[in-house]
Each structure stands twice: as C-alpha cells, then as structure tokens.
Amino acid sequence: MTYEASARKERGAAEKAPADRTFWGRLSAWAPYRALAAMATASPRRQFLILAIFPILWVLTQHLGPMLQMLRVSLTDAYPVAPGVEQHFTFDSYLRFFQDPLFWMPFFRTLIFAGVFTFCTLILTYPVAYFLARHVSRKNQMLFLLLLLIPFWVGEIVRTYAIMILLGNTGAVNLVLRWIGLIDRPIPFMYTSFSMGVGIVYLTALYMLLPLYSALEKLPKSMNEAAADLGAGAWTRFRRVTLPLTLEGISSGCTLVFLISTGFYATPVLLGGPSTTVFAETIAGFFHVAGDEWPTGAAFAVIMFLAALGISAAFQRLMSALRKGDTK
Amino acid sequence: MNRKNRIILSCVYWAFVAYVFVPLILMVLMGFKDSNFIGFPIRSYTLEWYTGVFDDAETISAFVYSVAIAVLSTVISILVGTWIAVLLEGRSFWGRAVVFGMTVLPALIPGIISAIAFRIYARYLGIEPGMGAIIWAHAVHNVPFVVLVVMARLSTLPKSQIEAARDLGADPLIAFLRITFPYLVPAIMGASIFCLLLSFDDFVRSFFLGGYEPTLPVLIFAKLKSGMSPEINAIATVALVLTAVIGVWAERFTRRMNKDS
Numbered sequence: 001m002t003y004e005a006s007a008r009k010e011r012g013a014a015e016k017a018p019a020d021r022t023f024w025g026r027l028s029a030w031a032p033y034r035a036l037a038a039m040a041t042a043s044p045r046r047q048f049l050i051l052a053i054f055p056i057l058w059v060l061t062q063h064l065g066p067m068l069q070m071l072r073v074s075l076t077d078a079y080p081v082a083p084g085v086e087q088h089f090t091f092d093s094y095l096r097f098f099q100d101p102l103f104w105m106p107f108f109r110t111l112i113f114a115g116v117f118t119f120c121t122l123i124l125t126y127p128v129a130y131f132l133a134r135h136v137s138r139k140n141q142m143l144f145l146l147l148l149l150i151p152f153w154v155g156e157i158v159r160t161y162a163i164m165i166l167l168g169n170t171g172a173v174n175l176v177l178r179w180i181g182l183i184d185r186p187i188p189f190m191y192t193s194f195s196m197g198v199g200i201v202y203l204t205a206l207y208m209l210l211p212l213y214s215a216l217e218k219l220p221k222s223m224n225e226a227a228a229d230l231g232a233g234a235w236t237r238f239r240r241v242t243l244p245l246t247l248e249g250i251s252s253g254c255t256l257v258f259l260i261s262t263g264f265y266a267t268p269v270l271l272g273g274p275s276t277t278v279f280a281e282t283i284a285g286f287f288h289v290a291g292d293e294w295p296t297g298a299a300f301a302v303i304m305f306l307a308a309l310g311i312s313a314a315f316q317r318l319m320s321a322l323r324k325g326d327t328k
Numbered sequence: 329m330n331r332k333n334r335i336i337l338s339c340v341y342w343a344f345v346a347y348v349f350v351p352l353i354l355m356v357l358m359g360f361k362d363s364n365f366i367g368f369p370i371r372s373y374t375l376e377w378y379t380g381v382f383d384d385a386e387t388i389s390a391f392v393y394s395v396a397i398a399v400l401s402t403v404i405s406i407l408v409g410t411w412i413a414v415l416l417e418g419r420s421f422w423g424r425a426v427v428f429g430m431t432v433l434p435a436l437i438p439g440i441i442s443a444i445a446f447r448i449y450a451r452y453l454g455i456e457p458g459m460g461a462i463i464w465a466h467a468v469h470n471v472p473f474v475v476l477v478v479m480a481r482l483s484t485l486p487k488s489q490i491e492a493a494r495d496l497g498a499d500p501l502i503a504f505l506r507i508t509f510p511y512l513v514p515a516i517m518g519a520s521i522f523c524l525l526l527s528f529d530d531f532v533r534s535f536f537l538g539g540y541e542p543t544l545p546v547l548i549f550a551k552l553k554s555g556m557s558p559e560i561n562a563i564a565t566v567a568l569v570l571t572a573v574i575g576v577w578a579e580r581f582t583r584r585m586n587k588d589s
Contacts, residue, residue: 024502037499047500048421055412059430062468066445067433069452080451128344131337144341146579151348153575155529157545158564161552162351165358165561170367172354202351205344234333263438266531266549280440287447287536294448301444308438 067305074299093299103282103300110279111307113193114261117200118208118254124201125209125253130242133216145213152206160267163199164190191273199271204260208253215249216242244323251319255312262308279304352568359561366556377562387563390547397459397534397543398527401466405523406516408467409474414504416475417482435472442469443536450537458539465537466527473526474519481515482508514581521578525571 027033041047073079077090097103128148136144151159166172167189174186189195219242227237265280272278283304286297358366362374381387412431416424434442446465447457455461485508493503531545538546544567551560 024498024506028497028499028502037501040501041499052415052421055408055415055431056427058408058412058471059427059433063430063433063471066442066449066468067437069449070445073448079448124344127337127340131341135334135337142583146576147345148348149579150572150576151352153525153529153571154352154568155531155545155571157529157531157548157552158355158568159351161548161556161560161564162355164552164556165355165366166351168367168556170365172350172368175368202347205348259436259438263440263442263532265440265443266535270549270552283440283444284536287444297444298448301441305437305441 070298071302073295074302076295079294079298093296094303096296097300097303106277106279106282107300107304107307109276110262110304111311113196113200113276113278114258114308115311117197117204117261118258120197121201121204121208121257122212122250122254125205126212126250129209129212129216132213133219134221141217148209149206156203156264157266159203160199160270163195163202163271167195167198190271191276193272193276196268196272196276199267200261200264203264203267204257207256207260211249211253211256212246213249215246219245247319247323251316255316258312258315259308262304355561356565356568359558359565361558361561364557366558366561377558378565380559381562381566387544387547390542390544391566393459393541394528394544397462397466398524401463401470401527402520402523404463404467405470405474406520409471409519410478410512410516412471413475413478413482414508417479431475432472434469439532443532446533447536456539457537458541461537461539462534462543465533466523466530469530469533470523470526473522474516477519477522478512478515481512485511518578518581521574521581525575525578528567529571 028037040050074093075089075091077088077092078085079087081087097107132141132144164171168174169186169188169190171189173189174183177183177187189198223241223245224237227241232240263280264278265284268276268278268281279300283297283300286293286300357370359377360373360375361370362372362376416428416431437445443465446461446468450457450461450464455464489507489511490503493507494500498506529545530543531549534543534546535549542550544563548560548564548567551557551563
C-alpha cells in the first residue's frame with residue numbers, strides 16, 4: 001500500500017469514528033456548522049476575505065479614522081456644528097498658529113525641551129545599560145533589569161507626584177542639602193524647567209534603557225578585545241567600536257523617548273510653572289472652553305504631530321547615514 | 329583599569345536604582361505622616377491616612393470605575409489584537425505593510441494628540457464622554473501592543489501542527505481554536521496584564537474622554553491641583569502597590585513563557 005492510500009484510508013476511518021464524543025466532534029458534525037464552514041472555506045480567496053475584512057475595517061475606522069477626522073475638523077471653521085450654522089472650509093486655524101507668540105512659543109519650547117530631555121535620558125541610561133550588559137553575569141542580568149522595571153509599572157500621575165514630594169521646598173532634596181549645610185534656605189526646584197525635566201526623564205528612562213540594553217547585549221565582547229589587541233585605549237574602543245555599533249539602539253530609544261516626551265500633559269501641568277507652558281497645555285486649552293475653538297485645537301494637534309514625526313524621521317535618517325558612514 | 333571602570337559603572341547603576349526608587353519610597357513614607365502638611369522631616373507617624381482610603385466612598389468608586397474600564401477595554405483589545413495578529417503573521421498579501429503600519433499607529437502618537445483625536449472622533453461617532461468613550465479609547469490604544477506580543481508568539485508555532493490538524497479533518501476555525509489558540513494563551517495572558525496596567529494607569533485619554541466620574545489617576549490629578557495632602561499619598565500608594573505587584577507577577581509569567589518555548 002502506498003503512503004497516499006494509507007493516509008486516505010486513515011482519514012476515512014477518522015471520519016467514520018464516533019465523532020460526537022467531544023464538544024469539537026459534535027460541533028463539526030452539526031449540520032448548520034458544516035454548511036457554514038463549507039461556505040466559508042469554499043475557496044482560499046473567500047477564506048482570506050473572511051479573515052481579513054474585520055481587521056482591515058478596524059484599523060481603517062479606529063486607528064486611522066481619529067487622525068483623519070482630526071485633520072478634517074482642523075480645516076473647518078466651526079466644530080461641533082451648532083444648528084443653523086454652516087460649516088466652511090478654511091486654513092484659518094493653521095494661520096492662527098503663526099499670529100500669536102502665545103501659540104508658537106510653547107510649540108518651540110516643547111520641541112526644545114523634548115530634545116534636551118531625550119539627550120539627558122540617553123546620557124543617564126547609557127552607562128546603566130552598559131553596566132548591565134557588560135559587567136553583570138548572565139544569570140543576574142534579568143534580576144538587575146527586573147529591579148529597574150518594577151517602578152515603571154507605576155502610573156504617570158503617581159510617579160509625577162513622587163517627584164513633587166522629592167523636589168518641593170520642604171522636600172527630601174532640600175532637607176538633605178540643608179542637613180549637610182550646603183544651603184540655609186530651600187532652593188525652589190519646583191515649577192521650573194528643572195523639575196519638569198527630572199519628572200519627564202523619570203517617566204521615560206525605561207524606553208531608552210531597553211533598546212540600549214538589547215543593542216549592547218548583542219555586541220560581541222571579542223570586538224572590544226580585538227580593538228584592545230590592536231592597541232586602542234579604553235576611550236578609543238568606546239568611541240570607535242562600542243558607540244558606532246550601538247547607534248541603532250540609540251536611534252530607536254531616542255525616537256521613542258522624543259515622541260513620548262512631546263505628548264506629556266499632566267506632568268508639565270503639575271511640575272512646570274507659567275514660564276514652562278508646553279504645547280500640550282495650549283492644545284488642551286481649546287477643548288476646555290466653548291465648542292468653536294475645537295478646529296484650532298485640532299489644527300495645533302496636527303502641527304504638533306507632523307513636527308514630532310518629521311523630527312523623528314529626520315533623526316532616524318541622520319543616524320542611519322552615520323551608521324553607513326562608519327561601516328564603510 | 330577595567331576594575332576601576334567596573335566600580336564607577338556599578339556606582340552609576342546603583343545611583344540610577346536610587347533615582348528610580350527613592351521618590352516612590354518617600355511618597356509611601358509621607359502617607360504615614362501625622363500632619364496635614366506635606367514635607368520633611370516627618371516627626372510622628374499615623375495609619376489614619378491609609379485607613380481613611382478604605383472609608384472614602386469617592387476613592388473606592390474611582391478605583392472600581394478604573395478597574396471596570398481596564399477589564400472591559402482589555403477584553404476588546406485582546407479579541408481585536410489577536411485577530412489582527414493572526415491575519416498579519418506569516419502571510420504575505422498586497423498592502424500588508426500598510427495594514428501593519430496602521431496597526432501600530434496608535435502606539436506612536438504622542439499622548440495628548442491621541443487623546444484629542446479620540447475626543448474629536450468620539451464626538452463624530454456620537455459617543456458621549458464617559459465610561460464607554462474611555463473604554464473605547466483605551467481599547468484602540470492598546471491593540472498594537474497585543475498585536476506585537478501575539479505575533480511574536482505566533483511566529484514560533486510549528487506549522488506542522490496546524491497541517492496535522494487539517495489533515496485529520498479540522499476546518500481552519502477548529503484548527504485555530506484547538507491548536508493555535510492554546511499555543512497563544514501565554515502570550516495572550518501577558519498581553520492582557522500589560523493592557524490592564526496601561527489602562528489602569530492611563531491619565532490623558534481618561535481625562536479628555538471622561539464624564540463627571542473620575543478614574544483613579546484623574547481623581548489623584550484633581551486632588552493634586554487643589555493641593556498636596558498625605559491623603560493623596562495614601563491613595564497613590566494603594567494604586568502603586570497594586571500595579572507593582574501585578575507588574576512583577578506578569579514579568580515572572582512572561583519569563584516562564586519564554587523558557588517554555
């Protein structure tokens with residue numbers, strides 16, 4: 001008997017076996033289900049359509065839809081439309097952005113802050129990731145990493161509040177400084193760009209740490225040893241070997257942290273002051289008041305999104321150019 | 329030289345650990361302070377603030393509200409995310425890259441912009457601000473994470489198992505339910521916990537899509553805006569302990585899963 005024939009025989013036997021013993025057997029023997037299944041699997045094309053139609057509709061209407069609707073609202077003069085008012089197409093909301101420094105100042109401030117905070121996060125977490133990947137034994141690596149992960153499960157508001165307690169005039173930092181005798185009156189850390197920076201770096205550090213760690217972990221130790229054998233000092237090894245080979249991790253970590261930093265709302269409200277108003281607060285302002293401000297808010301959100309995305313894309317392109325330049 | 333480097337780096341690591349933990353520890357401690365005034369030094373301690381949390385109807389109802397939103401939005405995210413992952417993994421079709429791009433889009437949009445877009449779209453769809461709107465926004469926002477986790481697990485599923493099931497007469501749906509789905513369970517569990525925490529901790533979407541009833545983070549924010557008090561520390565600590573415990577448990581869970589596969 002050939003293999004084919006035996007397989008066919010076995011399949012026949014399986015079909016004939018009492019199929020109603022299990023739930024699944026009963027289900028596949030149930031006539032309406034069989035008819036439905038036969039209809040659905042009549043052709044690979046139809047089967048694919050049944051599988052694909054819901055996900056595609058979902059991502060179009062739920063993932064893309066909100067962004068498109070925001071874009072559409074930003075190009076109208078009234079939203080939500082009051083009864084008896086006609087809606088017009090206009091660019092006014094976008095023009096408004098350039099007319100008032102009250103609008104574009106926070107915008108540029110947000111981008112500069114996000115850039116600076118991203119850089120600070122990178123400087124702070126790179127040695128930590130380096131230590132984890134290079135100087136901790138394999139067995140302990142997960143444990144050391146897990147230790148850092150725990151606080152990051154805690155929410156944005158709770159961690160922001162923790163920073164408020166740390167930096168307040170009667171906070172822990174001022175207490176310690178006074179106790180050492182460095183100062184005799186508290187330093188007003190709070191409601192400045194400094195307190196905001198400490199808070200945002202605190203919230204985003206993990207998103208930088210993980211890509212850096214995985215890039216450093218992949219890097220073979222032999223590379224550094226070869227460089228050392230060829231006479232490179234510690235600094236040269238880092239600059240010529242480790243750094244270029246972890247550019248990819250740096251690039252993805254920075255992009256992620258930059259995008260997240262531009263989107264914070266509660267943290268700047270709670271930790272920042274009047275001189276550190278970020279664009280998120282400006283945008284939010286249009287949604288607290290009467291409805292006719294919505295198009296302006298939407299337009300500003302679109303501007304913010306395009307700027308953040310554009311800068312991230314430019315940064316990634318720059319980093320990949322650097323990478324290619326180094327491997328040449 | 330290497331030794332000196334190592335010592336410096338380990339100091340940096342432990343300093344970072346301190347930076348990450350000290351603020352939270354101080355916050356927990358401050359909840360025990362026997363005074364209305366937030367600030368150091370703490371001279372006498374009390375349990376009053378912590379016991380007060382469990383008597384405060386407003387906090388309890390915000391907590392229940394947050395948990396309900398987290399659970400319901402997670403169910404939606406898991407169902408939709410798994411479906412999308414099954415479509416995208418190991419299949420090539422025209423426009424796949426576009427569908428994938430749109431799938432991960434909500435995870436890449438900065439918080440405030442995503443909240444505004446959801447707010448406008450909810451208005452467009454006629455969803456009133458409130459529980460339904462928050463559940464919907466959290467569900468959509470969390471789908472990309474489910475898709476990525478489930479796709480990763482799906483890529484390690486031996487194709488031969490599905491083929492064997494099909495050979496034995498299972499149709500694609502039954503093959504999915506009996507072979508693929510049980511294989512995906514660990515990934516789905518991990519993704520669920522991740523979604524629960526994301527939803528429970530979320531502020532910006534809950535804030536812009538919420539009605540009069542606050543979620544726990546929104547309640548803490550509102551209380552903070554009217555002034556700091558050890559009462560807030562106690563509430564925040566309860567939220568902190570809950571999320572940290574679930575987070576650690578999830579971490580162990582996913583590590584065990586990775587060992588299995």
